[in-house]
Amino acid sequence: MSEHHIPFGGTISVDYETMNKVLRCIVRSLKALGFARLMIVNGHGGNVEPLAVSVRELAVEFEIPIVSCLPWGLAREEALKIFEADKRSQHACEGEASIMLAITPETVRSDRFEQAFAEQTHPLSPQLGGTRFYSFAEYAPTSGTWGDPRSATAEKGERFLDLQASELVKLIQLPTLWTRPDPVWSPGRGLQSTEGRLSLDMF
Secondary structure, eight states: OGGGGGGGSOOOOHHHHHHHHHHHHHHHOOHHHHHHHHEOOOOOGGGHHHHHHHHEEEEEETTEEEEOOOHHHHHHSHHHHTTOOOOOOOSSSHHHHHHHHHGOOOOOGGOOOOOOOHHHHOOOOTTTTTOOOOOOHSSTTTTTBOOOOOGGOOHHHHHHHHHHHHHHHHHHOOGGGOOOOOOTTTTTGGOOOOOTTSSOOOO
């Protein structure tokens, strides 16, 4: 879901209903193939909230544990040791630019890092305690940049990707993520005792 980028042009976005239906087809297919659990590794901030809703609904519907995660949120303290200018993931920042330099350097306009940093403006800042929709034309109207890409390097990107991979392994190995979903919509579930229902049985 990338409608927040449409003001910059070149963006094609799906809506929540479409994304959820595609995910539902994937989960149904994987369950038919014998998979008993699913982790969705998300790389896009616009998908965080809709994925949270899809995951909770699909897990109950298909009776398998489904987890979504955003690797940018893992090992924050370790990530701070890699990057110099930006202390959190933003947009076209040091971290994102470094990863793109490591993965696909030919698509990165590093010659424009200085301009992007100098021209960025941020008329709005997200307010804690409330959620609403803002496009990046409201957040960062000049170039979409939020952060300082000037110190980005491919080496930093490689280090961060390695960190993300190791943290994902740790996440996958957490037993509490893979317990059987409580069948909250089963007939009479709302009238039963909760005692003994939260089973730690894993698939």
